[in-house]
Amino acid sequence: MYIVPEKDIAALVGAEDSFEAVRQVFGAMAAGSAYNFPVIREAIGHADALYGFKSGFDRQGLNLGLKSGGYWPGNTAKGLTNHQSTVFLFDAETGKCRAIVGGNLLTALRTAAAAAVSVACLARVNARVLGIVGAGHQAAFQLRAVAAQRRFERVVAWNRSPEKLASLGAVARELGLDFEAVSLQELGAQADVIITITSSYAAILADAHVKPGTHIACMGTDTKGKQEVEAALVARASLFTDEVAQSVSIGECQHAIAAGLVAPDAIAMLGAVINRTHPGRQSDDEITLFDGTGVGLQDLAVAATAVQRAIEQGRAIEVAF
Template sequence: MLIISEQEARALVSVEDAIAAVEQCFAAMAAQEARNYPVVREGVGYQDAVFGVKAGCDSSAPILGLKAGGYWPHNMGKGLSNHQSSTLLFDADTGRACALVSANYLTGVRTGAASAIATKHLSRPDSSVLGIIGAGAQSQYQLRATLAVRAIRRVHAWNRSAENLTAFGRIVEQLGLEFVPESGAQAVAAHADILITVTPSQKALVEKSWVRPGTHINAMGADTRGKQELDPALVATAALFVDETAQAISIGECQHAYDAGLITDRSFRGSIGAVIEGLCDGRRTADEITLFDGTGVALQDLAVADLAVRAAAKRGLGSNVDY
């Protein structure tokens, strides 16, 4: 078995590599060559932690495996990140476990990649102002991935923590962009061509009336029952795209509009994979508000883990152990 450490994973997979790999897996999902299995996500009952398992198989690759991990809210005081996860890959021909890959960085970069893919296919090509609501650890992945697909010149951002917002602003400015810290989410939405929400919020942060015509929204924070970042009325009136419909209506941003009867299974224009494959329309007009509900699917995790394994083999990295 090949074991890839967190440090090695960071060195092996770039933002650009992740975007290409995740885009390919979304296309395979749309072509029904890849499938995510039902998600397990539960409160642990210890250390206020939430633990989950996501699994799936891309038969076109082939890639088979699972990612296990979750959220430990007290880790920062222990010198660890709150999000902890690992990916286990299996040989699709034999079922034998073949690689264990540290997935903290890879989870961040694959989430940024999914958002960037939606931005690439759904936002207006001339979009140049990025708005980010939430300036935690995921915000820099979102920023760097967006820069890989759009010529951003200015970033507006808001976060409840002034310290986090300031730290994020330094990253923005180091990348040569103008940074505008805002005092609230409404001001961010008012300026954004591309709006990304990436928070653990459990109530709406963005109202329908705040969003300008032509805005593209990536709702990336909701991945658990109860999480919410957007006004359900906004969700109901936007052109809706998902990574996977079943997850969007059960644990994603769309769960609230769906539960309220504001949208149905027929309200979705399609998956982002279907847009990539040309199976459904993306943005139809310059004034349309498009919304991608990114819940995070197993195949994203497997795609970047497999990418790390293949790169490690070429570069002689990772540790091989008898298993």
């Protein structure tokens, strides 16, 4: 069995690797050759933590395993990342544990990659302004990954605590993009692509904020009750997701479904666009929305890439198990 520690992940896997791994997973899921098992996510009654498991099997990539972890809100004060995860990979032929992989950076990379794939598939080709709602740990990963998918010229951003936008502005300038902190109304009026990446339990982005032709990637809603955008905006958009079952139960679409504004069969899998069995965006005025709920198969695919690289580079720790 191999162990790939968290400290080595950054040297093994980058944004481009994650993009390709996640893109393959989306296509395999839509083709029916990969599937996720039911998600377990629970409050443990200690440290205000949420803990759970995401798992699945990809027959195409032969990736079998699970990600175990969750959210510990007090970790920042301890000098740790609030999200803590570990990925376990198993041999699909024998069931033996093949690898244990540090999952914190992998989670950030695969989440950003999912948004980037949605932009590559659904955003207008002439998109020039990128809007970001949220400025937490994940926001910079989103900015770096998504910025590579279109010829963006500027970034507009909003956060509940505006002072936290400074670090995001530094990343934008590093990428050669103009940056401006704006109101939500200004963000919606200017942005051609909007990424929401918050942990909100109440709608932030309103239907009235968003102009025709916008692509929205909702990346923060992964738990029952969470919400980043108004249900009316979800109802106005053409809807795509990673996993329909999660979208209607724990994703951004849960609220529009509960209100009777959207039917589950109106939500398409992003992989169908990749496989060319769905046309994707059909006009420049169409609003498209990707509900990125986060699926275990994404973690497994990126972790498998990390393990392969670690073996090739002599970084993997091999132990008898």
